[in-house]
Each structure stands twice: as C-alpha cells, then as structure tokens.
Amino acid sequence: MVAIHLENPPKKDVNLNWEEPTSTFSLREIESKSLKEGELRVKLNYLSNDPTQRTWMAANQKESRQYIAPILKGDIIRSIGLGEVLESRSDKYAKGDVVVGLMGWASEIIVSEAAISAKVDKSLAPELYLSSLGMTGLTAYFGLKNVGQIKEGQTVLISAASGATGSMAVQLAKHLFKASKVIGIAGSAEKVEWVKSLGADYCANYREPDYLKKLDEYIGEDYVDIYFDNVGGEQLDFGLTHVKRYGRIVACGAIAGYNDNSKLIVKAWPEIIMNRLNVQGFIVFDFANEFPQAIGELSAAVKNGLVKASEGATVIDIHGDWKAVPKTWFKLFTDEKPKGKLVTKL
Amino acid sequence: MVAIHLENPPKKDVNLNWEEPTSTFSLREIESKSLKEGELRVKLNYLSNDPTQRTWMAANQKESRQYIAPILKGDIIRSIGLGEVLESRSDKYAKGDVVVGLMGWASEIIVSEAAISAKVDKSLAPELYLSSLGMTGLTAYFGLKNVGQIKEGQTVLISAASGATGSMAVQLAKHLFKASKVIGIAGSAEKVEWVKSLGADYCANYREPDYLKKLDEYIGEDYVDIYFDNVGGEQLDFGLTHVKRYGRIVACGAIAGYNDNSKLIVKAWPEIIMNRLNVQGFIVFDFANEFPQAIGELSAAVKNGLVKASEGATVIDIHGDWKAVPKTWFKLFTDEKPKGKLVTKL
Numbered sequence: 001m002v003a004i005h006l007e008n009p010p011k012k013d014v015n016l017n018w019e020e021p022t023s024t025f026s027l028r029e030i031e032s033k034s035l036k037e038g039e040l041r042v043k044l045n046y047l048s049n050d051p052t053q054r055t056w057m058a059a060n061q062k063e064s065r066q067y068i069a070p071i072l073k074g075d076i077i078r079s080i081g082l083g084e085v086l087e088s089r090s091d092k093y094a095k096g097d098v099v100v101g102l103m104g105w106a107s108e109i110i111v112s113e114a115a116i117s118a119k120v121d122k123s124l125a126p127e128l129y130l131s132s133l134g135m136t137g138l139t140a141y142f143g144l145k146n147v148g149q150i151k152e153g154q155t156v157l158i159s160a161a162s163g164a165t166g167s168m169a170v171q172l173a174k175h176l177f178k179a180s181k182v183i184g185i186a187g188s189a190e191k192v193e194w195v196k197s198l199g200a201d202y203c204a205n206y207r208e209p210d211y212l213k214k215l216d217e218y219i220g221e222d223y224v225d226i227y228f229d230n231v232g233g234e235q236l237d238f239g240l241t242h243v244k245r246y247g248r249i250v251a252c253g254a255i256a257g258y259n260d261n262s263k264l265i266v267k268a269w270p271e272i273i274m275n276r277l278n279v280q281g282f283i284v285f286d287f288a289n290e291f292p293q294a295i296g297e298l299s300a301a302v303k304n305g306l307v308k309a310s311e312g313a314t315v316i317d318i319h320g321d322w323k324a325v326p327k328t329w330f331k332l333f334t335d336e337k338p339k340g341k342l343v344t345k346l
Numbered sequence: 347m348v349a350i351h352l353e354n355p356p357k358k359d360v361n362l363n364w365e366e367p368t369s370t371f372s373l374r375e376i377e378s379k380s381l382k383e384g385e386l387r388v389k390l391n392y393l394s395n396d397p398t399q400r401t402w403m404a405a406n407q408k409e410s411r412q413y414i415a416p417i418l419k420g421d422i423i424r425s426i427g428l429g430e431v432l433e434s435r436s437d438k439y440a441k442g443d444v445v446v447g448l449m450g451w452a453s454e455i456i457v458s459e460a461a462i463s464a465k466v467d468k469s470l471a472p473e474l475y476l477s478s479l480g481m482t483g484l485t486a487y488f489g490l491k492n493v494g495q496i497k498e499g500q501t502v503l504i505s506a507a508s509g510a511t512g513s514m515a516v517q518l519a520k521h522l523f524k525a526s527k528v529i530g531i532a533g534s535a536e537k538v539e540w541v542k543s544l545g546a547d548y549c550a551n552y553r554e555p556d557y558l559k560k561l562d563e564y565i566g567e568d569y570v571d572i573y574f575d576n577v578g579g580e581q582l583d584f585g586l587t588h589v590k591r592y593g594r595i596v597a598c599g600a601i602a603g604y605n606d607n608s609k610l611i612v613k614a615w616p617e618i619i620m621n622r623l624n625v626q627g628f629i630v631f632d633f634a635n636e637f638p639q640a641i642g643e644l645s646a647a648v649k650n651g652l653v654k655a656s657e658g659a660t661v662i663d664i665h666g667d668w669k670a671v672p673k674t675w676f677k678l679f680t681d682e683k684p685k686g687k688l689v690t691k692l
Contacts, residue, residue, distance in 0.1 A: 055620070065587070067620050232615055241411070254616045266612040269578055270600045272627035274401070274413050279625035281618035 003030045003076045003106035004325055009057055014333075016326055024057075025077065025326050030106065038113050041087040044103060046315075047344040048080035048130040049329045050164075051255050067283045076104040077326075080135060082126050083109075098122060100129040105325050107346070117291065125309075131164060131341035132309040133298050139252060139284040140168035141294050144177055147282045148226040148250045152178040157219070157239055158200075159184075160230035160255060162191035164341035167198055167312060169228050174199035175306040176297075183218050185211070185235055187337070194339050198308060212238055223247070232256045233263045240268040243277055251281040255333070314338035317345040349376045349422045349452035350671055355403055360679075362672055370403075371423065371672050376452065384459050387433040390449060392661075393690040394426035394476040395675045396510075397601050413629045422450040423672075426481060428472050429455075444468060446475040451671050453692070463637065471655075477510060477687035478655040479644050485598060485630040486514035486574075487640050490523055493628045494572040494596045501527040503565070503585055504546075506576035506601060508537035510687035513544055513658060515574050520545035521652040522643075529564050531557070531581055533683070540685050544654060558584055569593070578602045579609045586614035589623055597627040601679070660684035663691040 007026040008015070015024045035041060056078055057071045071078055081103035085093050090113035093099055101116035103109050120129050131137060143165075144150045156173045160166040161184025173179040184195040184203035195203040202218035204211040212234075219242050226247065227239035232254035243249060257264030272279060287294070302309040318324035328344045331337050353372040354361070361370045381387060402424060403417045417424055427449035431439050436459035439445055447462035449455050466475050477483060489511070490496045502519045506512040507530025519525040530541040530549035541549040548564035550557040561584060571593050573585035578600035589595060603610030617623060633640070648655040664670035674690045677683050 055616075065617070065620060067591075067622075236615070245413075251615075251618045254619060257616065261613070264613065264615055266615050267607070267610065269582070269597075269610055269612050270401075270603065271411070272597045272625060273600060273629070274627070275411060276413075276627045276629060276632060277625075278627075279618060279623075281620070281622045281624075283619070283622060286622060 001030050001032060001106070001108050002027055002322060003104060003109070004322065006057055006071050006073055006075050006077060009071075009073055014054070014326075014330060016330055018323060027322050030076075032108075033110060035087060035089045035110060037089050039089050039110055040085050040093055040099070040113060040116070041108060041110050042081075042083040042099065042103060043086050043108050044081045044083040044106060044346055045098075046082040046126055046130060047105065047325065047329075047346065048082075048134065049332055049342040049344060050080065050135070051253065051332050053077070053079060053329065054333070067285070076106055076109070078102060078104050080130060081109075082120065082129055092116070093119065098126070100134065118295070127313040127315050127341070127343045128302070128309055130343050131313040132168060132302055132307055133295055134341075135284055136164035136341055137168045137298050138287070138291060138294055139165045140172050141298060142284060142287045142290070143228055143250045143252050143282065144169060144173055144226070146287060146290075147252075147280045148228065148248050150177045150179065150226060153180045154225035155179060155181040155183070155219075155222070156226045156228060157183045157185070157215075157224045157242065158228040158230075159235045159239070160186070160253065161195045161200060161203060162186040162339045163230060163255075163337070164312075165252065166228070166230050167195065167340045168307070170195055170198045170200050171307045172301070173228075176301055181224075183215065183224070185215065185231070187335075191339055194311075198311075206235065216242070226250060228252060230255060233265060236266055237268040240266070240271040240277065243271075243275070245275045247275070247277055249277055249279040251279055311340065313341040313343050315343045315345050320346070347376050347378060347452070347454050348373055348668060349450060349455070350668065352403055352417050352419055352421050352423060355417075355419055360400070360672075360676060362676055364669060373668050376422075378454075379456060381433060381435045381456060383435050385435050385456050386431050386439055386445070386459060386462070387454060387456050388427075388429040388445065388449060389432050389454050390427045390429040390452060390692055391444075392428040392472055392476060393451065393671065393675075393692065394428075394480065395678055395688040395690060396426065396481070397599060397678050399423070399425060399675065400679070413631070422452055422455070424448060424450050426476065427455075428466065428475055438462070439465065444472070446480065464641070473659040473661050473687070473689045474648070474655055476689050477659040478514060478648055478653055479641055480687075481630050482510035482687055483514045483644050484633070484637060484640055485511045486518050487644060488630060488633045488636070489574055489596045489598050489628065490515060490519055490572075492633060492636075493598075493626045494574060494594050496523045496525065496572060498524040499526045500571035501525060501529070501565075501568070502572045502574060503529045503531070503561075503570045503588065504574045504576075505531045505581045505585070506599065507541045507546060507549060508532040508685045509576060509601075509683070510658075511598065512574070512576055513541065513686050514653070516541055516544045516546050517653045518647070519574075520547075522647055527570075529561065529570070531561065531577070533681075537685055540657075544657075552581065562588070572596060574598060576601060579611060582612055583614040586612070586617040586623065589617075589621070591621045593621070593623055595623055595625040597625055657686065659687040659689050661689045661691050666692070
C-alpha cells in the first residue's frame with residue numbers, strides 16, 4: 001500500500017521532481033490500520049483531477065478562510081476518487097460496492113462513510129461519476145441554476161468552456177436551461193470546435209491576440225445576462241464589461257491565478273457599481289442537500305442525449321506508475337490540459 | 347446668466363486652469379429661453395458636490411454602460427442643486443418654491459419637473475437636502491438596508507467613513523439599524539475622531555502605514571458581516587479578506603480610482619469564491635420609488651437626534667466667484683476634502 005503525501009506545501013510553485021528535497025510530493029508506504037465504526041477501506045481505481053486541490057495545499061492562506069481544511073505537510077493528498085469497498089464497518093456500504101467520494105492519492109484508503117457521496121451504478125461508465133454526474137457536473141448545474149438564476153432565452157458567456165465544469169455549463173445552459181445564446185472561451189482551435197459541438201453558438205480561442213475583439217462581436221450590442229467565470233483576470237475583466245445592467249457574475253473559479261496571483265488582478269470593478277451587477281461566489285458543497293435531485297436531473301440529461309457525457313472525460317491510465325499521479329494532475333495548469341474532465345486510472 | 351460648460355472631457359486628469367486651452371471647463375454667458383410645458387426656471391442657491399460627477403464627464407466609457415447619459419463637450423456640467431423657482435409651467439411646483447433636483451453649474455437653469463426630487467421645507471437648513479436627506483443620505487440608507495440587508499447586531503466595515511455617504515452610513519448602521527460594531531476608515535486623525543463621535547466603535551486612518559493591521563485588530567477573529575465600500579483598491583482588498591463567509595459587499599463607490607485607475611486594481615477576488623461572498627453594485631436611483639418612505643425615516647432620525655445632521659455638511663460660500671465652483675468640487679479628490687458632505691453656496 002502506497003500513498004502520495006504533501007512534503008513541501010507550495011508557496012507559489014509546485015515542484016514535481018521527486019528526487020529533489022524541495023519536491024512538493026513524496027511517495028511513501030503506508031501501514032494498514034483496523035477500521036473504526038462507520039469507516040470503509042476502499043481500493044482506489046480512479047482519481048478526479050481538480051484545480052481546487054491546488055488551493056487545498058496552499059501554504060499561505062489563513063486556515064479559517066479556506067472552504068475546507070488545508071492539506072498539511074505529511075498528509076495524504078486529498079482527492080475525489082472512485083473505488084471498490086474492500087472492507088466495511090458502515091451500514092450504508094458493503095464489501096464489493098463501488099463508491100465515489102472524498103478520498104486521496106493512495107492505492108488503498110480508509111475513509112468515513114460521510115466522505116462517500118454516491119454508490120456507483122456499475123452499468124454506467126465509472127468516469128461519469130467523476131465528470132458529468134460528479135462534482136464538476138454539479139458545479140455547472142448549481143452555478144447556472146441557483147447562482148446564475150438562469151432563465152430560458154437568456155444569454156451566457158462561459159470561460160474555460162472546454163474544461164470539466166465549463167463544458168458541462170455549455171451543455172446545460174444550451175440544452176437543459178434553453179439559453180438563447182451561449183458563448184464560450186477556450187484555449188485552442190480544437191477545443192473551440194469541441195465547445196461548439198457541445199452546443200455553444202460561438203467560442204473564441206484566448207490564445208489568439210484578437211480574441212476579446214471576437215468575443216465582443218459574438219456578444220453584439222445586447223451584452224449577456226450571465227458570465228460564468230472559471231478563470232479570473234483578463235477574461236473576468238471582459239465579462240464584467242459585457243454583462244447587462246443588473247446582470248449576474250457566477251464566481252466559480254480562478255484558474256488563471258492558481259500558479260501566478262498576478263494574473264488574477266481585476267481592473268473593471270467599477271462596472272459592478274455602474275451597472276449594478278451581482279457577483280456571487282459559491283462552492284458546490286453549499287448545495288449538498290440538493291445533490292440527489294440534481295444527480296437525477298443530470299442522469300436524465302445524459303440518458304436522453306442532452307449532455308454528451310461520453311466525450312466529457314479524458315481518462316489517463318498510469319498503469320501503476322505513481323509518479324504519474326501528480327504529473328497528470330498538473331496538466332490542469334499547463335497547455336497539456338485536455339478537453340473536459342481529466343481522470344486518472346490507477 | 348452664466349453657466350460652466352464641459353470644454354475638454356477629461357481622459358484622465360481634470361485641468362482646472364481656465365486660462366489654458368486644455369482646460370476641462372469654460373464659463374460662458376447663456377441666453378434666456380422661454381419655458382416649455384412641464385418646465386421650471388430655477389435660480390440656483392446651492393450645489394451638491396459628488397464624486398460621481400467625475401464619471402459623468404469621462405470621455406473613455408461606452409455611453410451605454412454609464413448609469414446616466416454622459417456630459418458631452420459643450421454641455422453644462424450637471425449637478426444636484428437647490429434653488430428657487432423663478433417661473434413655472436409645471437402644475438407641481440410654483441414660483442417661489444424652493445426645490446432640489448438634478449440641475450447644473452449655472453446661475454439659472456431650465457429643468458423638467460421630472461428632474462426635481464423634492465420641494466424643500468423652508469424651516470429646515472437647505473444643505474440638509476443635499477446631505478442627510480439628499481442623495482448621499484439615501485445612498486447610505488439603501489446601501490445598508492436593501493443592498494447590505496443589514497440586521498440588528500451585525501458588524502459593518504465602512505470606507506470613506508468621513509465622507510458624505512460614509513458618515514451617514516456610520517450613523518445609520520449604528521443608531522438606526524443597531525449594528526453591534528461599526529468600524530470606519532478615514533483619512534486623518536481629526537476625521538477618525540469625528541467618525542467615532544458619530545457612532546463608530548473604531549476607526550483607522552488610512553494615511554498611517556499600519557492602518558490595515560489596526561483594522562485587523564479592530565475586526566478581531568469574527569470578521570464582519572458587511573463591507574460598505576466607497577473606495578475600491580487596497581481597502582476593498584482588505585474588505586474582501588475580512589468579510590465573513592456568506593457575507594456581503596455593498597459596492598457603492600470607487601473614489602480611489604476616479605483620478606488614477608491603477609489604484610482600483612483588485613487582487614483578492616478569489617475570496618469571493620472561497621468564502622461565497624455576495625457583491626452587489628447599486629446606484630441610489632435604483633430605489634427612487636422608495637425615496638418618500640426613506641426620506642420620512644431619515645427626517646425622523648434627524649429630528650430625534652439619531653443622525654447628527656448639523657455636522658454632516660461643510661458649506662463653502664464662493665461669493666459669486668464662479669471659478670471657485672469646479673475648484674471646490676475638485677477638493678473631493680484631494681487632501682482638502684472636508685468631513686461629511688461638501689456643499690457650494692453660490
């Protein structure tokens with residue numbers, strides 16, 4: 001049994017080189033412990049890769065201001081995962097069940113039953129529970145419905161539109177919530193085409209120097225009702241200046257700045273005042289008591305083809321090479337970031 | 347009859363030197379016109395000085411994104427004013443009435459009856475209608491009540507707390523809405539003492555290098571429920587990091603940046619996500635249909651001593667020197683800014 005631990009909480013840069021003493025991560029053998037009442041031993045098969053894990057390991061934040069306890073030096077890296085129950089002292093889950101929940105970068109892990117969010121229907125592809133029906137699908141759903149208060153016929157701008165959350169937001173906005181116009185922002189010509197294939201009316205490539213001008217044309221004279229922000233920085237400034245008066249900003253993510261805070265600078269704040277914008281930050285767990293209803297609605301959307309779930313995840317099989325676990329996760333912050341959800345198969 | 351016109355819409359700096367061709371303003375004689383149905387001729391006695399006038403004359407904004415039509419080259423500078431009706435073709439106001447409303451920097455002006463917000467009770471000090479019972483008093487009232495959704499026992503941080511809006515917000519938060527703790531930010535030792543005399547439990551002087559540390563101590567472990575932001579920039583960043591989880595930011599003003607956009611940069615945006623903050627921009631005119639009720643409540647607060655209205659305005663008498671009108675207004679953006687509301691007596 002092995003697990004990846006946090007060796008040096010990154011102040012700024014993540015060091016993926018295991019051989020160096022400044023490495024962010026270390027791989028260690030872990031000893032087996034016996035289970036307490038309500039606990040499960042899970043053999044992990046899949047790991048979810050999420051940008052927010054970067055914030056969990058941040059060394060420079062007040063603990064009280066994080067939305068979840070930080071990962072401390074020596075802790076196993078926390079991760080949403082999917083695996084098989086090897087042993088159970090819970091009444092809710094039995095040996096042999098496949099479950100999804102908050103686990104870690106480990107071959108086996110002991111978790112409380114409270115950390116499990118769902119028992120997996122084995123007839124569905126497991127990665128679905130880490131993408132469309134998982135946290136990122138739910139984030140897109142609650143971001144649009146509860147935070148953005150989206151109404152049929154509205155217009156929506158979505159950044160990181162080829163990402164795990166963004167690609168679900170595009171599909172849900174267009175096909176489930178019946179937006180009249182959905183405009184995406186993505187990071188390559190291929191991703192732009194993919195986002196359009198999911199239902200976006202327009203999509204711009206932020207690596208092209210004139211992408212803001214293009215977005216301005218796509219939006220036209222009427223501005224948009226909602227900006228679903230996964231990025232921050234320059235794209236957020238564009239969103240703030242292109243949301244209608246009394247419009248809404250869904251403050252979902254800030255991936256522009258996870259490795260470089262200077263990219264998170266916002267210059268267009270006065271637009272919030274001038275145009276009476278509403279900005280609401282949220283974390284998907286705020287809506288935990290609505291998860292069952294939402295998963296039901298999302299499952300139906302997958303089954304009736306409104307959501308192209310099969311295209312929504314890229315699964316990388318590391319064939320037991322544990323060093324590939326942090327390296328795969330780190331693709332989220334580089335040009336190697338694939339379309340949709342990035343899932344690691346152990 | 348004279349009026350001050352916009353000669354060169356300022357891209358960045360306001361040039362107050364009338365002798366230079368790049369002067370922002372020009373004083374011109376104006377010809378008398380006859381009134382149309384529903385119009386009034388008003389002889390102006392008092393002018394309200396408001397930072398937002400700076401945004402009305404901005405040359406570099408899309409017209410559609412301003413909350414009010416911009417002042418264009420050649421227009422009379424728009425200003426809230428108070429004066430006597432000389433002639434009326436309105437059924438609502440008669441010759442001899444004293445009225446307050448959206449007027450301009452002029453000795454006499456013709457306005458539509460729709461521009462008048464109130465008929466003045468001559469038994470009250472006229473400057474009261476430009477301060478506690480005027481737009482700035484109403485801005486503080488609606489900012490706390492409707493936007494901040496303040497509840498008894500909550501804690502509030504208020505920037506520009508010695509300003510026209512801020513000084514009313516301090517008093518209303520503490521005495522009308524019964525906040526348990528009100529913390530102000532002001533710009534001199536004298537202003538700090540004045541803000542405390544109005545009801546703030548604590549107030550810090552932002553010209554002291556350690557003022558953020560002091561504010562942090564005043565706030566303590568529990569953070570604040572509401573940050574009422576009149577300033578933007580560094581103070582806003584502090585506010586974003588010191589509002590409780592699920593707390594509210596009342597986005598009222600951004601005086602830090604009216605002359606220097608670089609001072610409006612916001613770095614702490616991710617706090618909005620992490621701590622699920624709600625930011626709501628507003629303009630007092632959004633609540634125009636509630637003005638009569640609010641003015642009634644504010645008048646009562648003045649009469650029963652909850653609001654120290656007599657100290658709430660600094661009146662500068664220019665004795666007919668029209669060049670002093672823009673110079674007086676410009677004090678809002680300099681160290682000469684007085685406590686409370688700055689009113690010009692013509």
